[in-house]
Amino acid sequence: MIDYFGESVAARYDERHDGMFEHDVVEPAVDLLAALAGAGRALELGVGTGRIALPLNARGVPVHGIDLSRAMVDRLRAKPGGDRIGVTIGDFTTTRVEGTFSVAYLVFNTIMNLTSQDEQVDCFRTVADHLEPGGTFVIEVGVPELRALAPGQIARPFRVTPTEVAFDVYDAATQLMSSNYVEVVDGRGEYRSIPFRYVWPAELDLMARLAGLRLRERRGGWRDEPFTADSEKHVSVWEKPVTP
The missing domain is CATH 3.40.50.150 (Vaccinia Virus protein VP39)
Incomplete structure:
Protein backbone atom coordinates (compact mmCIF):
# COMPACT_ATOMS: atom_id res chain seq x y z
CA MET A 1 0.00 0.00 0.00
CA PRO A 144 -20.82 5.86 -5.76
CA GLU A 145 -22.08 8.87 -7.71
CA LEU A 146 -22.36 7.17 -11.07
CA ARG A 147 -25.90 8.46 -11.57
CA ALA A 148 -24.45 11.97 -11.72
CA LEU A 149 -22.39 11.09 -14.81
CA ALA A 150 -23.87 11.64 -18.25
CA PRO A 151 -23.44 8.82 -20.79
CA GLY A 152 -19.80 8.74 -21.83
CA GLN A 153 -18.71 11.06 -19.00
CA ILE A 154 -15.95 9.76 -16.72
CA ALA A 155 -14.99 12.87 -14.70
CA ARG A 156 -16.94 14.96 -12.20
CA PRO A 157 -15.66 18.11 -10.42
CA PHE A 158 -16.39 18.36 -6.70
CA ARG A 159 -14.57 21.59 -5.81
CA VAL A 160 -13.79 24.62 -7.95
CA THR A 161 -12.26 27.80 -6.49
CA PRO A 162 -10.08 30.57 -7.91
CA THR A 163 -7.00 28.61 -6.79
CA GLU A 164 -8.08 24.97 -6.97
CA VAL A 165 -9.89 22.52 -9.19
CA ALA A 166 -10.65 19.06 -7.77
CA PHE A 167 -12.36 16.30 -9.71
CA ASP A 168 -13.03 12.57 -9.56
CA VAL A 169 -12.42 10.20 -12.47
CA TYR A 170 -14.38 6.92 -12.61
CA ASP A 171 -13.86 3.60 -14.37
CA ALA A 172 -17.16 1.74 -14.11
CA ALA A 173 -15.64 -1.46 -15.50
CA THR A 174 -13.12 -1.88 -12.67
CA GLN A 175 -14.69 0.26 -9.86
CA LEU A 176 -11.42 2.17 -9.77
CA MET A 177 -11.48 5.92 -9.45
CA SER A 178 -9.16 8.76 -8.54
CA SER A 179 -9.47 12.13 -6.88
CA ASN A 180 -7.37 14.71 -8.66
CA TYR A 181 -6.29 18.14 -7.44
CA VAL A 182 -4.86 21.03 -9.42
CA GLU A 183 -3.92 23.86 -7.08
CA VAL A 184 -2.08 27.16 -7.30
CA VAL A 185 0.36 27.52 -4.41
CA ASP A 186 2.64 30.57 -4.19
CA GLY A 187 1.90 31.39 -7.80
CA ARG A 188 2.80 27.92 -9.09
CA GLY A 189 0.54 25.06 -10.15
CA GLU A 190 0.63 21.77 -8.26
CA TYR A 191 -1.06 18.50 -9.19
CA ARG A 192 -1.69 15.34 -7.20
CA SER A 193 -3.86 12.30 -7.70
CA ILE A 194 -5.05 9.73 -5.16
CA PRO A 195 -6.44 6.37 -6.34
CA PHE A 196 -9.50 4.73 -4.78
CA ARG A 197 -11.80 1.78 -5.32
CA TYR A 198 -15.45 2.64 -4.84
Whole structure:
Protein backbone atom coordinates (compact mmCIF):
# COMPACT_ATOMS: atom_id res chain seq x y z
CA MET A 1 0.00 0.00 0.00
CA ILE A 2 1.45 3.37 -1.05
CA ASP A 3 1.39 6.30 1.36
CA TYR A 4 -0.40 9.15 -0.45
CA PHE A 5 -0.58 11.25 2.73
CA GLY A 6 3.04 12.35 3.11
CA GLU A 7 4.45 15.56 4.50
CA SER A 8 3.02 17.90 1.86
CA VAL A 9 -0.53 16.61 2.46
CA ALA A 10 -0.21 16.24 6.24
CA ALA A 11 1.04 19.81 6.63
CA ARG A 12 -2.29 21.21 5.34
CA TYR A 13 -4.69 18.38 6.13
CA ASP A 14 -6.29 20.06 9.15
CA GLU A 15 -6.92 23.21 7.10
CA ARG A 16 -9.39 21.46 4.80
CA HIS A 17 -12.43 23.56 3.92
CA ASP A 18 -15.02 20.83 3.33
CA GLY A 19 -16.36 21.00 6.88
CA MET A 20 -15.05 17.65 8.06
CA PHE A 21 -13.47 19.20 11.18
CA GLU A 22 -16.58 21.16 12.18
CA HIS A 23 -18.03 20.36 15.60
CA ASP A 24 -21.45 19.42 14.22
CA VAL A 25 -19.77 16.94 11.85
CA VAL A 26 -17.40 15.33 14.36
CA GLU A 27 -19.66 15.10 17.41
CA PRO A 28 -22.40 12.87 15.94
CA ALA A 29 -19.72 10.40 14.82
CA VAL A 30 -18.14 10.42 18.26
CA ASP A 31 -21.57 9.99 19.90
CA LEU A 32 -22.26 6.76 17.99
CA LEU A 33 -18.74 5.37 18.36
CA ALA A 34 -18.65 6.08 22.10
CA ALA A 35 -22.00 4.34 22.54
CA LEU A 36 -20.77 1.29 20.63
CA ALA A 37 -17.47 1.22 22.53
CA GLY A 38 -19.18 1.22 25.93
CA ALA A 39 -16.57 0.34 28.52
CA GLY A 40 -14.30 -1.21 25.90
CA ARG A 41 -11.57 -0.06 23.52
CA ALA A 42 -11.79 1.43 20.02
CA LEU A 43 -9.60 0.69 17.00
CA GLU A 44 -9.39 3.34 14.27
CA LEU A 45 -8.10 2.30 10.87
CA GLY A 46 -6.49 5.31 9.20
CA VAL A 47 -6.27 7.37 12.39
CA GLY A 48 -4.58 10.29 10.59
CA THR A 49 -4.24 13.50 12.57
CA GLY A 50 -6.79 12.41 15.17
CA ARG A 51 -9.95 14.13 13.94
CA ILE A 52 -12.11 11.40 15.50
CA ALA A 53 -9.67 9.61 17.81
CA LEU A 54 -8.92 12.64 20.02
CA PRO A 55 -12.52 13.63 20.87
CA LEU A 56 -13.45 9.96 21.27
CA ASN A 57 -10.58 9.48 23.72
CA ALA A 58 -11.67 12.64 25.53
CA ARG A 59 -14.98 10.84 26.18
CA GLY A 60 -13.04 8.22 28.13
CA VAL A 61 -12.72 5.62 25.35
CA PRO A 62 -9.20 4.17 24.97
CA VAL A 63 -8.31 4.44 21.26
CA HIS A 64 -5.60 2.69 19.28
CA GLY A 65 -4.94 3.71 15.69
CA ILE A 66 -3.32 2.15 12.65
CA ASP A 67 -1.94 4.40 9.92
CA LEU A 68 0.60 4.15 7.13
CA SER A 69 1.53 7.84 7.19
CA ARG A 70 4.14 8.85 9.75
CA ALA A 71 3.65 12.48 8.70
CA MET A 72 -0.04 12.37 9.63
CA VAL A 73 0.67 10.62 12.92
CA ASP A 74 3.31 13.24 13.77
CA ARG A 75 0.51 15.85 13.58
CA LEU A 76 -1.62 13.72 15.89
CA ARG A 77 1.23 13.41 18.37
CA ALA A 78 1.74 17.18 18.43
CA LYS A 79 -1.84 17.87 19.52
CA PRO A 80 -3.08 18.03 23.13
CA GLY A 81 -3.94 14.49 24.18
CA GLY A 82 -2.12 12.99 21.21
CA ASP A 83 0.22 11.09 23.50
CA ARG A 84 -2.76 9.12 24.84
CA ILE A 85 -3.55 7.58 21.45
CA GLY A 86 -1.61 4.38 20.79
CA VAL A 87 -0.59 4.14 17.13
CA THR A 88 0.82 1.31 15.05
CA ILE A 89 2.44 2.34 11.78
CA GLY A 90 1.33 -0.04 9.06
CA ASP A 91 -1.14 -1.03 6.36
CA PHE A 92 -4.52 -1.52 8.04
CA THR A 93 -5.36 -4.24 5.54
CA THR A 94 -3.26 -6.77 7.45
CA THR A 95 -1.60 -5.05 10.43
CA ARG A 96 -2.35 -6.68 13.78
CA VAL A 97 -2.18 -5.02 17.20
CA GLU A 98 -2.38 -6.50 20.68
CA GLY A 99 -5.65 -7.09 22.43
CA THR A 100 -9.27 -6.98 21.34
CA PHE A 101 -11.69 -4.11 20.80
CA SER A 102 -15.39 -3.48 21.27
CA VAL A 103 -15.56 -1.23 18.19
CA ALA A 104 -13.42 -0.68 15.10
CA TYR A 105 -14.10 2.05 12.58
CA LEU A 106 -13.17 3.51 9.20
CA VAL A 107 -14.50 7.00 8.49
CA PHE A 108 -14.60 9.52 5.65
CA ASN A 109 -14.35 7.06 2.74
CA THR A 110 -11.12 5.51 4.00
CA ILE A 111 -12.21 2.00 2.97
CA MET A 112 -11.81 3.23 -0.61
CA ASN A 113 -8.09 3.84 -0.05
CA LEU A 114 -7.82 0.07 -0.48
CA THR A 115 -7.74 -0.17 -4.26
CA SER A 116 -8.60 -3.81 -4.80
CA GLN A 117 -11.50 -5.98 -3.72
CA ASP A 118 -9.07 -8.46 -2.15
CA GLU A 119 -7.60 -5.72 0.06
CA GLN A 120 -11.05 -4.62 1.17
CA VAL A 121 -11.99 -8.22 2.01
CA ASP A 122 -8.72 -8.62 3.95
CA CYS A 123 -9.54 -5.47 5.90
CA PHE A 124 -12.83 -6.95 7.08
CA ARG A 125 -11.06 -10.15 8.13
CA THR A 126 -8.38 -8.21 9.99
CA VAL A 127 -11.04 -6.23 11.84
CA ALA A 128 -13.01 -9.38 12.70
CA ASP A 129 -9.86 -10.86 14.24
CA HIS A 130 -9.52 -7.79 16.47
CA LEU A 131 -13.14 -7.60 17.62
CA GLU A 132 -14.34 -9.20 20.81
CA PRO A 133 -17.59 -11.20 20.56
CA GLY A 134 -20.44 -8.73 20.23
CA GLY A 135 -18.04 -6.06 18.95
CA THR A 136 -18.90 -3.86 15.98
CA PHE A 137 -17.24 -2.54 12.83
CA VAL A 138 -18.37 0.88 11.56
CA ILE A 139 -17.73 2.29 8.09
CA GLU A 140 -18.66 5.74 6.79
CA VAL A 141 -18.42 5.86 3.00
CA GLY A 142 -20.06 7.61 0.09
CA VAL A 143 -22.46 5.94 -2.29
CA PRO A 144 -20.82 5.86 -5.76
CA GLU A 145 -22.08 8.87 -7.71
CA LEU A 146 -22.36 7.17 -11.07
CA ARG A 147 -25.90 8.46 -11.57
CA ALA A 148 -24.45 11.97 -11.72
CA LEU A 149 -22.39 11.09 -14.81
CA ALA A 150 -23.87 11.64 -18.25
CA PRO A 151 -23.44 8.82 -20.79
CA GLY A 152 -19.80 8.74 -21.83
CA GLN A 153 -18.71 11.06 -19.00
CA ILE A 154 -15.95 9.76 -16.72
CA ALA A 155 -14.99 12.87 -14.70
CA ARG A 156 -16.94 14.96 -12.20
CA PRO A 157 -15.66 18.11 -10.42
CA PHE A 158 -16.39 18.36 -6.70
CA ARG A 159 -14.57 21.59 -5.81
CA VAL A 160 -13.79 24.62 -7.95
CA THR A 161 -12.26 27.80 -6.49
CA PRO A 162 -10.08 30.57 -7.91
CA THR A 163 -7.00 28.61 -6.79
CA GLU A 164 -8.08 24.97 -6.97
CA VAL A 165 -9.89 22.52 -9.19
CA ALA A 166 -10.65 19.06 -7.77
CA PHE A 167 -12.36 16.30 -9.71
CA ASP A 168 -13.03 12.57 -9.56
CA VAL A 169 -12.42 10.20 -12.47
CA TYR A 170 -14.38 6.92 -12.61
CA ASP A 171 -13.86 3.60 -14.37
CA ALA A 172 -17.16 1.74 -14.11
CA ALA A 173 -15.64 -1.46 -15.50
CA THR A 174 -13.12 -1.88 -12.67
CA GLN A 175 -14.69 0.26 -9.86
CA LEU A 176 -11.42 2.17 -9.77
CA MET A 177 -11.48 5.92 -9.45
CA SER A 178 -9.16 8.76 -8.54
CA SER A 179 -9.47 12.13 -6.88
CA ASN A 180 -7.37 14.71 -8.66
CA TYR A 181 -6.29 18.14 -7.44
CA VAL A 182 -4.86 21.03 -9.42
CA GLU A 183 -3.92 23.86 -7.08
CA VAL A 184 -2.08 27.16 -7.30
CA VAL A 185 0.36 27.52 -4.41
CA ASP A 186 2.64 30.57 -4.19
CA GLY A 187 1.90 31.39 -7.80
CA ARG A 188 2.80 27.92 -9.09
CA GLY A 189 0.54 25.06 -10.15
CA GLU A 190 0.63 21.77 -8.26
CA TYR A 191 -1.06 18.50 -9.19
CA ARG A 192 -1.69 15.34 -7.20
CA SER A 193 -3.86 12.30 -7.70
CA ILE A 194 -5.05 9.73 -5.16
CA PRO A 195 -6.44 6.37 -6.34
CA PHE A 196 -9.50 4.73 -4.78
CA ARG A 197 -11.80 1.78 -5.32
CA TYR A 198 -15.45 2.64 -4.84
CA VAL A 199 -17.62 -0.02 -3.24
CA TRP A 200 -21.36 -0.64 -3.05
CA PRO A 201 -23.29 -1.23 0.21
CA ALA A 202 -24.34 -4.76 -0.77
CA GLU A 203 -20.73 -5.56 -1.66
CA LEU A 204 -19.60 -4.45 1.79
CA ASP A 205 -22.27 -6.68 3.36
CA LEU A 206 -20.87 -9.67 1.49
CA MET A 207 -17.33 -8.81 2.61
CA ALA A 208 -18.63 -8.70 6.17
CA ARG A 209 -20.25 -12.13 5.80
CA LEU A 210 -16.98 -13.57 4.49
CA ALA A 211 -15.33 -12.27 7.66
CA GLY A 212 -17.99 -13.74 9.95
CA LEU A 213 -19.76 -10.41 10.62
CA ARG A 214 -23.40 -9.51 10.09
CA LEU A 215 -25.12 -6.21 9.38
CA ARG A 216 -26.69 -4.61 12.44
CA GLU A 217 -27.83 -1.32 10.92
CA ARG A 218 -27.29 1.08 8.05
CA ARG A 219 -27.93 4.81 8.30
CA GLY A 220 -27.80 7.66 5.84
CA GLY A 221 -25.45 9.55 8.18
CA TRP A 222 -24.19 9.79 11.74
CA ARG A 223 -27.40 11.38 13.01
CA ASP A 224 -29.49 8.27 12.30
CA GLU A 225 -30.82 9.62 9.01
CA PRO A 226 -32.66 6.92 7.04
CA PHE A 227 -30.68 5.27 4.25
CA THR A 228 -32.58 5.61 0.99
CA ALA A 229 -32.00 5.37 -2.74
CA ASP A 230 -31.13 9.07 -2.69
CA SER A 231 -28.58 8.90 0.15
CA GLU A 232 -25.16 10.25 -0.80
CA LYS A 233 -23.38 8.21 1.87
CA HIS A 234 -24.02 5.59 4.50
CA VAL A 235 -22.82 4.72 7.98
CA SER A 236 -23.00 0.95 8.35
CA VAL A 237 -22.52 -1.12 11.48
CA TRP A 238 -21.64 -4.82 11.37
CA GLU A 239 -21.32 -6.99 14.46
CA LYS A 240 -19.35 -10.04 15.43
CA PRO A 241 -21.74 -12.69 16.76
CA VAL A 242 -21.33 -13.62 20.40
CA THR A 243 -21.45 -17.26 19.36
CA PRO A 244 -20.38 -18.49 15.89
